[in-house]
Structures are given as C-alpha cells and as structure tokens.
Amino acid sequence: MYQRGVRCTDCHDAHSLRLKAAGNAVCTQCHNAAGNPRFPTLRHADYDTPAHHFHPAGGAAAQCTSCHMPSKNYMVVHARPDHSFRIPRPDLSARLGTPNACNQCHADRTPVWAAAAVAGWYGAGRRQEATFAPAFAAARAGRREAGPALLAIIRDPDQAAIVRATAIEMLRDDGEAAQSALMQARDDREALVRAAAAQALADQPPARRLYALAPLLHDPVRLVRIQAARSLSTVPLASFSTAERRAFDAAFAEYMDAQAALADMPATSLNLANLNSLRGEDAAARALYARTLEMDPYLVPARTAFASHLSAAGDHAAAEAVLREGVRRSPDDGGLHYSLGLLLAESGQLAAAAGELGAAARLQPDNARIAYNHGLALQQLGRRRDAEAALIRAYDLDSGEPAYAYALASLYLQEGRRESALRYAERLLAAHPDNPEAQQLIEHLRRGQPQKPGQNR
Ligand code: HEC
Ligand code: HEC
Ligand code: HEC
Ligand code: HEC
Incomplete structure (x- = not known):
C-alpha cells in the first residue's frame, strides 16, 4: 500500500x-465497491462481507485487521498490529513454517487445514504467488536455487525496497x-537498496570496489x-585519487560519528571491532570484540566474528574458547555449533568436530552445507555409513552443488562400490558437463581403474 501512495495519515x-474511522471502516475508505479515485489500481470490490472473509459478520474473525494485520508481541508485552498488510498464506506456512493469521486464531488446526479452507473459498484464481518467502527460506538454508530467485527479487521494482535490500x-x-544486478542496485532510486549494494560490493577486489563505490561517497x-565508506575502508589509500580521498575521509568521519552516537550499543562496538579486524588492527579488534561480548555475551554474531578473527590470526585455542562459551550459553544455536565444528576440524580434532557438526545438523536440518561438512568429518573418522547418510542428505537438499555429488562418488569409490560411484559421477557430469573433476572421475570409473580422489573437497 505504501508503494501505491498510502500513508500513515490515511x-x-x-x-x-x-484511527480516522472505527473498525472495518478504516479499510473500506478505499477497499469498497466504488473504489477510491486517488488509487486507480485498486480493485473495486466489497470486502466487508462473508463472501470475502467467510466468517460471521460483526465477529472478531470478520475484522479486516484480524487477517491482514495480525498482532505480534514486541518485547514480550506489547502487541503490535502488522503494518505490512499481507494476504494470509497458510500454504506457505505448510511449506516453510512461516506464521499466518488464520492459525493465530485456529491454533488447534494445522496450516494444511487452513490452506485447504482458503483453496476451497477462493478457488483456482486465489493468490498463490511465490512472494519473497521461499527465496529467503532457501537462502537461509544455503540452497542453490536461492541465487536466481534472489536476483529476480532484486530486479523487481514492484517489491518493497526493504525486501530487495534484504535479497541483496x-x-x-x-x-x-x-555483479550486474549489484551495479544496477548501486544506482537504484531507493536509498535502502543502494546501501545494501554498497555493503555487498565490499567483497569485490580493491580496484573494482573503488570504481564501483566511489560515486556513493557523494550520495544524498x-x-x-x-556504508560506502565502510566498504572502502580496506582499500589501500594510495589507490584513491585526491578527490576520491577527500570524499572518503568526509564519509568515513560521518561513519565514525554515527558509531560514536550509539557507543553504548553492543552492535556499535561489534561494528568497530569488525572494522579493525578488516584493517588488520589486531590488538584494537581483540579489545573491541572482548568489550562487545562483555556488554552482551549472547550476541552470537560477535562471538562468531571474534572466533574467526582469532582463528585467522592463528590463535585456535582462543577461538575455540570463545565459541565453547557461546555453545554453553546458547546450546540451541546451530550456527555456533557449526562454527565450532569447522574450527575443530581445521585444528585436526576430528572426533570433537564431528560431534559439533552433528549437533549443528540436528538444529539446522535443512542446511545442505552443514550436512556436507558433517559427512566429510564422519568419512575421515572412518564412519562410512554415517558419512554416507549425511552426504546423501546434503545432496538431496541441494543436488545442484557439484561438491556433494563428488563427495558421494568419492566415498563409494573408496569403498569399491563402483556402481554407486558411477551413478553420482554421472549425475555430476550431467549437471556440470564442463567440470574437469567429473570427467576424470567418470573416465577412471569406466576404465575400471582404481583412483583415489582427494578427500577434502
Ligand atoms: C491502512 C491503515 C493504516 C495505515 C496506513 C497505518 N496504520 Fe497504524 N494502525 C492501523 C490499525 C487498524 C491499527 C490498530 C489499532 C487498534 O487495534 O487499536 C494501527 C495501530 C498503530 C499503532 C499502535 C500500535 C500499538 O502500540 O498499539 C501505531 C503506533 C501505528 N499504527 C503507527 C503507524 C504508522 C507510523 C504508520 C505509517 C508508517 C501507520 N501506523 C500506518 C492502521 C493503519
Ligand atoms: C487510503 C487507501 C487505503 C486504505 C485506507 C487501505 N488500503 Fe489496502 N490497499 C490500498 C491500495 C492502493 C492497495 C494496492 C492495490 C493494488 O495496486 O493492487 C491496497 C492493497 C491492500 C491489500 C493487498 C496487498 C497485496 O499483497 O496485494 C490488502 C490485503 C490491503 N490493502 C488491506 C487493507 C486493510 C486491512 C486496510 C485497513 C486496515 C486497508 N487495506 C486500508 C489502499 C488502501
Ligand atoms: C478471515 C480472514 C480475512 C478477513 C477477515 C478479511 N480478509 Fe481480505 N483476504 C483474505 C484472504 C485469504 C485473501 C486472499 C484471497 C485470494 O487469494 O483471492 C484476502 C485478500 C484481500 C485483498 C487482496 C485481494 C484483492 O482482491 O485485491 C484485499 C484488498 C483484502 N483482502 C481486503 C480486506 C478488507 C478491506 C477486509 C475487511 C473488510 C478483509 N480483507 C477481511 C482473508 C481475509
Ligand atoms: C480472529 C480469529 C480468527 C481468524 C484470524 C480466522 N478465524 Fe476462522 N474462525 C474463527 C472463529 C471464532 C470461527 C467460528 C465462527 C462461528 O461459526 O461462529 C471460525 C471458523 C472458521 C471455519 C469454519 C469452522 C471450522 O472450524 O471448520 C473455517 C474453515 C475457518 N474459520 C478458516 C479460517 C481461515 C482459513 C482463516 C484465515 C484466512 C481464518 N479462519 C481466520 C476465528 C478466526
């Protein structure tokens, strides 16, 4: 509604x-059979009728807000009606576990039940568009198909800016x-989208990053x-032109001012810690990470960032201590178990690593990458049956990732199960005809020669 020009003051x-009118009348200012001349795209229809909402008129379930503005408690006690004015989508809840307005009242029924009711009421023409939810769920689970779906959202001008920025x-x-979507996003009309692009482009090599982001230092x-200054803060200063350097210094000073204004927030301290880590200021980074965790020992992003800083500096023992403390405090955080598992694997503590990766896999069963790393650790421990199960799980979750099919083929090859090895090698080759490792593997398997591919892929 905001995108079509509706404002708070409506x-x-x-x-x-x-509110300007009581009950449903606040909505029927616009959503009625005659429409509202200010909003030409509105569908002219009567919504304040059981023919639309299928509940007895006048009751709580016939209030527009019950289905389109369900309340959720903020900070436990404060109910806030959802101002994103969404269509209830119990079908998405059934697929993705997202909340929906119907089951907020019908808590004793399943989303599948509610979705069937919606399908029965509105028929084949009902709203079943993908929305951003499946793409974001796939991205959070680390699945391959998320990439193209996210790109489509970033490029879709009908999506809200906050949705497109989140996709970036x-x-x-x-x-x-x-790359080209990010460069387009850099010049977007929406500031939120430009800011997200400025952050995402921080992964570019320095020269390209400077080329891409220097114009944003002058953004209104x-x-x-x-955000541009932050992303450019690790580009060697010698690469800046005089004018770019002046713009950078000014924008970077604004960044530091913004941080200083929020100095009592753990997130600020974390921002500065990350910045110092990126710039190679080890002592300052360590002090700031430690201070952040003192302020909020449950801030998981601070813990994982501190641990990866320490581990990059070669201080595995300290990194391990930081993560173990996190796992102790937040035993249900799959991300922490995963980070700890990877760290332990890196320092050769395989059995402990497999334990942590297994815990992560149980807490995040839809994450293909976690299942894969768990499988590799089990394989190295010689627990082949368990490794096989974990690798098959990774492959089933994301069959487009070449590493998963390759790992399975290698495992079967190691065991002399040629046929199974060939099956996954062929799938790998079918999906990635140009992959040289797949070609080699197939050749060896078909020739019947034993070959031992690397295990750490
Ligand atoms: C399409 C109508 C509509 C628009 C537009 C709208 N609101 Fe609301 N707002 C409501 C309704 C309905 C409620 C629920 C009132 C209630 O239940 O008493 C509400 C409740 C609120 C509340 C009270 C929440 C609480 O703490 O109880 C706040 C604050 C609020 N709106 C702020 C805003 C702001 C800011 C904007 C613009 C960004 C906005 N609203 C736009 C309809 C709207
Ligand atoms: C000032 C006019 C105005 C008011 C008041 C208003 N709406 Fe809307 N609403 C719109 C417009 C415009 C659209 C977009 C129509 C389009 O272009 O498809 C819209 C779209 C919607 C949609 C569809 C969203 C989607 O994803 O397609 C819902 C649901 C909705 N409004 C619910 C409400 C509810 C509930 C209220 C009362 C709390 C309300 N509206 C009050 C103007 C209004
Ligand atoms: C019991 C739940 C429920 C109530 C109450 C309800 N709606 Fe809806 N509304 C829905 C569902 C479900 C859809 C999606 C329908 C579809 O898929 O065709 C929808 C769709 C809409 C749409 C977007 C589709 C379109 O026709 O453009 C608008 C606008 C809307 N409702 C407005 C309202 C208004 C205004 C009220 C209050 C007078 C209201 N609704 C009350 C469940 C409800
Ligand atoms: C504010 C709470 C509320 C919301 C939101 C709500 N309902 Fe209901 N619903 C009720 C109540 C109360 C009844 C019983 C109404 C009666 O017959 O007196 C009911 C009845 C029903 C019934 C028929 C009785 C049954 O249990 O089989 C169906 C089906 C149903 N709702 C589906 C939905 C769906 C689908 C949605 C979302 C689009 C929805 N409801 C949203 C409260 C709600």
Missing part, C-alpha cells in the same frame, strides 16, 4: 494516532548476473555514504 490522525544482503553469488543519503 488511517491515523498524525498527532493523536487515533542474502545474495551469495559472484557470477556475472549477480547518509546511510549510503557511510
């Missing part, structure tokens, strides 16, 4: 916050299409300027 008095944040793709919106 429903609220700007000073008292009072989630994009883990450095292919040609992703401060958020964009400081």
Whole structure:
C-alpha cells in the first residue's frame, strides 16, 4: 500500500494516532465497491462481507485487521498490529513454517487445514504467488536455487525496497548476473537498496570496489555514504585519487560519528571491532570484540566474528574458547555449533568436530552445507555409513552443488562400490558437463581403474 501512495495519515490522525474511522471502516475508505479515485489500481470490490472473509459478520474473525494485520508481541508485552498488510498464506506456512493469521486464531488446526479452507473459498484464481518467502527460506538454508530467485527479487521494482535490500544482503553469488544486478542496485532510486549494494560490493577486489563505490561517497543519503565508506575502508589509500580521498575521509568521519552516537550499543562496538579486524588492527579488534561480548555475551554474531578473527590470526585455542562459551550459553544455536565444528576440524580434532557438526545438523536440518561438512568429518573418522547418510542428505537438499555429488562418488569409490560411484559421477557430469573433476572421475570409473580422489573437497 505504501508503494501505491498510502500513508500513515490515511488511517491515523498524525498527532493523536487515533484511527480516522472505527473498525472495518478504516479499510473500506478505499477497499469498497466504488473504489477510491486517488488509487486507480485498486480493485473495486466489497470486502466487508462473508463472501470475502467467510466468517460471521460483526465477529472478531470478520475484522479486516484480524487477517491482514495480525498482532505480534514486541518485547514480550506489547502487541503490535502488522503494518505490512499481507494476504494470509497458510500454504506457505505448510511449506516453510512461516506464521499466518488464520492459525493465530485456529491454533488447534494445522496450516494444511487452513490452506485447504482458503483453496476451497477462493478457488483456482486465489493468490498463490511465490512472494519473497521461499527465496529467503532457501537462502537461509544455503540452497542453490536461492541465487536466481534472489536476483529476480532484486530486479523487481514492484517489491518493497526493504525486501530487495534484504535479497541483496542474502545474495551469495559472484557470477556475472549477480555483479550486474549489484551495479544496477548501486544506482537504484531507493536509498535502502543502494546501501545494501554498497555493503555487498565490499567483497569485490580493491580496484573494482573503488570504481564501483566511489560515486556513493557523494550520495544524498547518509546511510549510503557511510556504508560506502565502510566498504572502502580496506582499500589501500594510495589507490584513491585526491578527490576520491577527500570524499572518503568526509564519509568515513560521518561513519565514525554515527558509531560514536550509539557507543553504548553492543552492535556499535561489534561494528568497530569488525572494522579493525578488516584493517588488520589486531590488538584494537581483540579489545573491541572482548568489550562487545562483555556488554552482551549472547550476541552470537560477535562471538562468531571474534572466533574467526582469532582463528585467522592463528590463535585456535582462543577461538575455540570463545565459541565453547557461546555453545554453553546458547546450546540451541546451530550456527555456533557449526562454527565450532569447522574450527575443530581445521585444528585436526576430528572426533570433537564431528560431534559439533552433528549437533549443528540436528538444529539446522535443512542446511545442505552443514550436512556436507558433517559427512566429510564422519568419512575421515572412518564412519562410512554415517558419512554416507549425511552426504546423501546434503545432496538431496541441494543436488545442484557439484561438491556433494563428488563427495558421494568419492566415498563409494573408496569403498569399491563402483556402481554407486558411477551413478553420482554421472549425475555430476550431467549437471556440470564442463567440470574437469567429473570427467576424470567418470573416465577412471569406466576404465575400471582404481583412483583415489582427494578427500577434502
Ligand atoms: C491502512 C491503515 C493504516 C495505515 C496506513 C497505518 N496504520 Fe497504524 N494502525 C492501523 C490499525 C487498524 C491499527 C490498530 C489499532 C487498534 O487495534 O487499536 C494501527 C495501530 C498503530 C499503532 C499502535 C500500535 C500499538 O502500540 O498499539 C501505531 C503506533 C501505528 N499504527 C503507527 C503507524 C504508522 C507510523 C504508520 C505509517 C508508517 C501507520 N501506523 C500506518 C492502521 C493503519
Ligand atoms: C487510503 C487507501 C487505503 C486504505 C485506507 C487501505 N488500503 Fe489496502 N490497499 C490500498 C491500495 C492502493 C492497495 C494496492 C492495490 C493494488 O495496486 O493492487 C491496497 C492493497 C491492500 C491489500 C493487498 C496487498 C497485496 O499483497 O496485494 C490488502 C490485503 C490491503 N490493502 C488491506 C487493507 C486493510 C486491512 C486496510 C485497513 C486496515 C486497508 N487495506 C486500508 C489502499 C488502501
Ligand atoms: C478471515 C480472514 C480475512 C478477513 C477477515 C478479511 N480478509 Fe481480505 N483476504 C483474505 C484472504 C485469504 C485473501 C486472499 C484471497 C485470494 O487469494 O483471492 C484476502 C485478500 C484481500 C485483498 C487482496 C485481494 C484483492 O482482491 O485485491 C484485499 C484488498 C483484502 N483482502 C481486503 C480486506 C478488507 C478491506 C477486509 C475487511 C473488510 C478483509 N480483507 C477481511 C482473508 C481475509
Ligand atoms: C480472529 C480469529 C480468527 C481468524 C484470524 C480466522 N478465524 Fe476462522 N474462525 C474463527 C472463529 C471464532 C470461527 C467460528 C465462527 C462461528 O461459526 O461462529 C471460525 C471458523 C472458521 C471455519 C469454519 C469452522 C471450522 O472450524 O471448520 C473455517 C474453515 C475457518 N474459520 C478458516 C479460517 C481461515 C482459513 C482463516 C484465515 C484466512 C481464518 N479462519 C481466520 C476465528 C478466526
């Protein structure tokens, strides 16, 4: 509605916050059979009728807000009605586990039940578009099909800016299409989208990063300027032209001001710690990470960032201590178990690593990468049956990732199970005809010669 020009003051008095009309009348200002001339795209229809909402008129379930603005408690006690005005989608809840307005009241029924009711009421023409939810769920689970779906969202001008900016944040793709989408996003009309692009482009090599982000140092919106400055803060200063250097210094000073204004927040301290880590200021980074965790020992991103800083500096024991403390405090955080598992594997503590990766896999059963790393650790421990199960799980979750099929083929080859090895090698080759490892593997298998491929792929 915001994108079509609806504003807070269409429903609220700007000073008292009072609603401009009582009950459903606040919505039927616009959503009625005659429409509203200010909004030409509105569908003219009567919604305040059981023919739309299928519940007895006048009851709580016939309130527009019950289905389109369900409340959720903020900070435990404060109910806030959802101002994103969404269509209830119990079908997505059934697929993805997202909440929906129907089951908020019908808590004793399943989303599948609610989805069937919606399908029965509205028929084949009902709203079943993908929305951003499946793409974000796939991205959070680290699945391959997320990439193209995220790109489509980033490029879709009908999506809200915050949705497109979130898609940019989630994009883990450095292919040609992703690069060009990010460069387009850099010049977007929406500041949130430009700021997200400024952050995402921080992964570019320094020269390209400077080329891409120098123009944003002059952006009219401060958020964009400081995000660009932050992303450019690890480009060697000698590469800047005089004018670029001046713009960078000004924007970087704004960034530091913004941090200083929020100095009591753990997130600020974490930002500065990460910045010092990126710039190679080891002592300052360590002090700031430690201070962040003192302020909030449950801030998981601070823990994982501190641990990866320590481990990059070769201080595995300290990194391990930081993560173990995190796992002790937040035993249900799969991400922490995963980081700890990877760290232990790196320092050769395989049995302990497999334990942590197994815990992570149990807590995040839809994450293919975790299942894969768990499988590799089990394989190295000689627990082949368990390794096989974990690798098959990774492959089933994301069959497009060449590493998973390759790992399975290698495992079967190691065991002399030629036929199974060949099956996965052929799938790998079918999906990636140009993959040289797949070609080699197939050749060896077909010739019947034993070959031992590397295990750490
Ligand atoms: C389409 C109508 C509509 C629009 C537009 C709208 N609101 Fe609301 N808002 C509501 C309704 C309905 C409620 C629920 C009131 C209730 O249940 O008493 C509400 C409740 C609120 C509340 C009270 C939440 C609480 O703490 O109880 C706040 C604050 C609020 N809106 C702020 C805003 C702001 C800010 C904007 C613009 C960004 C906005 N609203 C736009 C309809 C709207
Ligand atoms: C000032 C006019 C106005 C008011 C008041 C208003 N809406 Fe809307 N609403 C719109 C417009 C415009 C659209 C977009 C229509 C389009 O282009 O498809 C829309 C779209 C919607 C949609 C569809 C969203 C989607 O994903 O397609 C829902 C649901 C909705 N409104 C619910 C409500 C509810 C509930 C209220 C009352 C709390 C309300 N609206 C009040 C103007 C209004
Ligand atoms: C019991 C739940 C429920 C109630 C109450 C409800 N709706 Fe809906 N609404 C839905 C569902 C479900 C859809 C999706 C329908 C579809 O898929 O065709 C929808 C769709 C919409 C849409 C978007 C589709 C379109 O026709 O453009 C608008 C706008 C809307 N409702 C407005 C309202 C208004 C205004 C009220 C209050 C007078 C209201 N709704 C009350 C469940 C409800
Ligand atoms: C505010 C709470 C509320 C919301 C939201 C709500 N319902 Fe209901 N629903 C009720 C109540 C109460 C009844 C019983 C109404 C009656 O017959 O007196 C009911 C009845 C029903 C029934 C028929 C009785 C049954 O249990 O078989 C169906 C089906 C149903 N709702 C589906 C839905 C679906 C689908 C949605 C979301 C689009 C939804 N409801 C949203 C409260 C709600």
